[in-house]
Amino acid sequence: MQSLFFFLIALALLIAVHEFGHFWVARRCGVKVLKFSIGFGKPIWQKTGKDGTEYIVAAIPLGGYVKMLDECEGEVPLEQLGQAFNRQTLGKRTAIVAAGPIANLLFAIVAYWLVLVSGVPGIKPIVEQVAEDSPAAFSQILPGDQIKQINGEMTPTWATVDQVLRTIADDGGIAEITLVRHESKVIKKIKIAQQSMLVASPNNIIKDLGLTAKLYDLKPVLGKVIENQAAAQAGLKTGDIILSTNGQMIESWQQWVEVIKANAEKELSVALNRKNQKITLNLTPKRAEQSHGFIGAAVDSSATAVPEPLISELRYGPISGVIKAIQKTWQMSSLTVKSFIGMLKGEVSTKNLGGPISIAQSAGASADRGSVAFLSFLALISISLGILNLLPIPILDGGHLMLYFFEWVNGKPVSEAVQLQGQKIGLILLLALMFFAFFNDLSRQFGL
Amino acid sequence: MLKQRLITAAILIPLVVLSILKLETSQLQWFIGLVSVLAAWEWLSIIGINDVIKRLIWVVGLILVVALIAYLPMMFILILALLSWLAASVVILKYGHTGLPARLAKLFKKTRFGIVCTFLLLTFFWLSITILHRTPLGPEQLLYVLVSVWLADTGGYFVGKKWGKTPLAKSVSPNKTWQGVWGALGLSAVWAIVAYTLGINGDLSLLLWLCLTLLTVMVSIVGDLFESLFKRSFNVKDSGNLLPGHGGILDRIDSLIAAVPIFVAGLMLTGSL
Numbered sequence: 060m061q062s063l064f065f066f067l068i069a070l071a072l073l074i075a076v077h078e079f080g081h082f083w084v085a086r087r088c089g090v091k092v093l094k095f096s097i098g099f100g101k102p103i104w105q106k107t108g109k110d111g112t113e114y115i116v117a118a119i120p121l122g123g124y125v126k127m128l129d130e131c132e133g134e135v136p137l138e139q140l141g142q143a144f145n146r147q148t149l150g151k152r153t154a155i156v157a158a159g160p161i162a163n164l165l166f167a168i169v170a171y172w173l174v175l176v177s178g179v180p181g182i183k184p185i186v187e188q189v190a191e192d193s194p195a196a197f198s199q200i201l202p203g204d205q206i207k208q209i210n211g212e213m214t215p216t217w218a219t220v221d222q223v224l225r226t227i228a229d230d231g232g233i234a235e236i237t238l239v240r241h242e243s244k245v246i247k248k249i250k251i252a253q254q255s256m257l258v259a260s261p262n263n264i265i266k267d268l269g270l271t272a273k274l275y276d277l278k279p280v281l282g283k284v285i286e287n288q289a290a291a292q293a294g295l296k297t298g299d300i301i302l303s304t305n306g307q308m309i310e311s312w313q314q315w316v317e318v319i320k321a322n323a324e325k326e327l328s329v330a331l332n333r334k335n336q337k338i339t340l341n342l343t344p345k346r347a348e349q350s351h352g353f354i355g356a357a358v359d360s361s362a363t364a365v366p367e368p369l370i371s372e373l374r375y376g377p378i379s380g381v382i383k384a385i386q387k388t389w390q391m392s393s394l395t396v397k398s399f400i401g402m403l404k405g406e407v408s409t410k411n412l413g414g415p416i417s418i419a420q421s422a423g424a425s426a427d428r429g430s431v432a433f434l435s436f437l438a439l440i441s442i443s444l445g446i447l448n449l450l451p452i453p454i455l456d457g458g459h460l461m462l463y464f465f466e467w468v469n470g471k472p473v474s475e476a477v478q479l480q481g482q483k484i485g486l487i488l489l490l491a492l493m494f495f496a497f498f499n500d501l502s503r504q505f506g507l
Numbered sequence: 508m509l510k511q512r513l514i515t516a517a518i519l520i521p522l523v524v525l526s527i528l529k530l531e532t533s534q535l536q537w538f539i540g541l542v543s544v545l546a547a548w549e550w551l552s553i554i555g556i557n558d559v560i561k562r563l564i565w566v567v568g569l570i571l572v573v574a575l576i577a578y579l580p581m582m583f584i585l586i587l588a589l590l591s592w593l594a595a596s597v598v599i600l601k602y603g604h605t606g607l608p609a610r611l612a613k614l615f616k617k618t619r620f621g622i623v624c625t626f627l628l629l630t631f632f633w634l635s636i637t638i639l640h641r642t643p644l645g646p647e648q649l650l651y652v653l654v655s656v657w658l659a660d661t662g663g664y665f666v667g668k669k670w671g672k673t674p675l676a677k678s679v680s681p682n683k684t685w686q687g688v689w690g691a692l693g694l695s696a697v698w699a700i701v702a703y704t705l706g707i708n709g710d711l712s713l714l715l716w717l718c719l720t721l722l723t724v725m726v727s728i729v730g731d732l733f734e735s736l737f738k739r740s741f742n743v744k745d746s747g748n749l750l751p752g753h754g755g756i757l758d759r760i761d762s763l764i765a766a767v768p769i770f771v772a773g774l775m776l777t778g779s780l
Contacts, residue, residue: 396578400579469617470617
C-alpha cells in the first residue's frame with residue numbers, strides 16, 4: 060500500500076512536469092490555454108485563473124492534459140483566432156509539442172544534479188584480495204590498492220566502480236584504472252569482456268575481474284531468512300541478533316559464517332537476542348554442495364555502521380555536477396532507447412517492460428532507502444516518460460512531431476484522413492504495449 | 508582533360524586504399540566523415556541551397572544527426588538503408604523512361620525533400636562504412652566493394668559504348684543502356700569469383716557471395732541514377748569541380764553511397780557481419 064502511495068506521488072509529479080512543459084511554452088508562444096489538468100476523470104479540485112485557464116486536479120492520476128484553444132477541437136471566436144494552437148507557425152507548434160518530453164528530461168537533469176551534489180554514500184573501493192589467474196592479477200593489481208579513477212572518471216565508491224565498469228563492458232574494451240598504492244599513483248590497464256547492459260541478471264563484474272572488496276566486521280543480525288531452509292526451520296527470524304553458539308561468543312557475522320560452515324549436519328545451540336529477549340534455539344546447518352554447512356539466511360548489513368576509514372561519498376561540486384547530471388541523463392536516455400529497440404527485436408526479454416505494478420514496487424522500495432534513492436528513481440521514470448512520449452506513434456507527442464516533420468518536408472499539413480488512420484494505428488500499438496506491460500507485471504506477481 | 512583526370516586518380520587511389528587498409532576504424536571514420544561532408548556540401552548546392560551560411564548549418568546538422576543515429580542498433584540503420592534504396596530503385600525502374608508523375612515530380616523539386624534524402628543517404632553511407640570496417644575482414648571487404656563498383660563503371664562504360672542500344676532510364680540518364688548493365692554485372696561477377704578465391708568472402712558460399720555482389724552493383728547503378736534524377740529535377744549539370752578532371756566528389760562516390768550500405772546490409776542479413 061505504501062508502494063502504491065509513493066508511486067502515485069511520483070506519477071502525478073512527473074505528469075505535472077510534462078504537462079507544465081507544454082503549458083509554459085504554449086503560453087510563451089501566445090496560445091490560449093483552456094485547461095491544465097493533472098490526472099483525468101472526475102475533478103477533485105479546480106480553480107479558474109485570472110487568465111481564464113481552468114486548473115484541475117482530477118481523480119485518476121494516470122495521465123493529464125493541457126487543452127489549448129484549437130479550431131480542430133471546437134468553435135473559436137473570430138477575435139481569438141490568433142491565440143488558437145492550429146493557427147501557429149510550424150516552429151511554434153513543434154516547440155509546444157516537444158516541450159513536454161523536454162521538460163521531463165530537464166527534470167531528470169535537475170534530479171540527478173541534486174543527487175550528485177548532495178552526495179551518495181558508499182564504501183571506499185579498497186581491494187582486499189585478488190584472485191589467482193584473474194584479469195586483475197594479470198594486470199598486477201595488488202591487495203590494498205585503492206581504485207581512484209577508471210578511464211578518467213572518479214570512482215569514490217564501489218558502486219561507482221561497478222557502474223563505470225558496466226558502461227565499459229557494454230561495448231567491451233580496455234579500462235585504464237588509476238590506483239593509489241602506498242600513497243603513490245599507479246595506472247594499470249585491464250581488459251573488460253563485452254557484456255550488454257541490457258541483460259536481466261548481469262554477472263558480478265567486479266568479482267569476474269578477480270577483485271574482492273575490503274570489508275569490515277558486520278554485526279550478526281539476520282536480514283533475510285529463506286523459507287524451508289535450516290535457519291527458518293529452526294525458528295530463526297529476521298532481526299534476530301546472534302549472541303553465541305554452543306557457548307562460544309559470536310562477535311561478527313563473518314565469524315558466525317565460519318561456525319556454520321564448519322558444522323554441517325551438526326546440532327548447534329544458538330543463543331540470540333530477539334526484541335531484547337534472550338532465546339535459545341537448536342539449529343542444524345544443512346550440507347551445501349561445497350560440503351560445508353549452510354542455513355539459508357543473509358545478513359542485515361544496514362544494522363552495522365560503516366567504519367570511518369571505509370566511508371566514502373560520491374559527490375560533485377555544483378558546476379561539475381551539472382555536466383555529470385547531463386551525462387547521466389543522456390546515458391539513461393540512450394539506454395532506454397536501446398532497451399526499447401532491443402525489446403522490439405526480441406533481444407531483451409519483454410519481461411523488462413515494467414508496467415504500473417512493478418514500477419509501484421520500485422517506487423516504494425526506493426522511498427524506503429531515502430530521498431536520494433527516490434530522486435534517482437524519479438529521474439529514471441521521468442526519462443522513460445519523456446522518451447516514451449517521443450516515440451513516433453500517432454497520439455503521442457512523438458507522433459505529432461512526425462506529422463510536423465512531414466508537413467515541413469511537404470509544405471502543407473498531412474491530410475486529416477491520413478491523420479485519422481494514423482491515430483487508429485497508434486492507439487492499437489499503444490494498447491498492445493500497455494497490455495504487454497501489464498501482463499508481464501501480473502505474471503511476475505503470480506508466477507503465471 | 509584526360510591527363511588531369513589520370514593525375515588526380517593517381518593521387519587519390521593510393522590515398523584511399525592506404526587509408527582503408529592502414530587506419531583504425533576510429534580514425535577512418537573521420538576521413539569518411541570528411542568525404543561525406545564534402546558530398547553533402549555538393550548535394551545541398553544541387554538542391555538549391557546556395558546560401559553558404561545555410562549550407563554550413565545543414566552540414567553541421569548532418570554531423571549531429573549521424574552522431575545521434577550512431578547510437579541506434581546497426582541492424583535498425585541497415586534495414587532502413589535497405590528499404591530506402593529499395594524505394595529509390597522502384598522509383599528509378601518505374602519512372603526512368605517516362606519521367607516522374609506529377610506528384611512525385613513536385614516532391615523531387617522540393618528543397619526540403621532533398622535535404623531529407625541527403626541526410627538519410629549520407630548517414631547510411633558514413634555509418635555503414637564504419638560498421639563494416641570494424642569487422643576482422645572489414646578493410647578488405649570495403650576495398651572489395653570499392654573495386655567492384657569501379658569495375659562495374661568501367662565494364663558498363665565500354666560494353667555500353669560498343670553494344671549499347673536499349674536505354675535503361677531514358678528520362679534520367681540517356682547514356683545508360685541495359686547492355687551496359689550486363690557488362691557491369693559480367694565484369695563484377697568475374698571479380699567476385701577472383702575475390703572468392705582470395706578468401707575475401709569470409710564464410711559466405713560462392714552463390715551467396717555472387718548474389719550479394721551483383722545486388723550491390725545493381726543498386727550502385729541506382730545510386731548513380733538517383734543523383735542524376737535530383738540534378739535533373741533541379742536543372743543542374745555538374746555537381747562541383749572539387750577534383751580536377753573528375754567533376755565533383757559526389758560524381759565519384761554517388762554509386763558508392765548506394766553500394767556500401769546495401770553490401771553491409773546483405774552481410775548482416777546473411778549473418779556474416
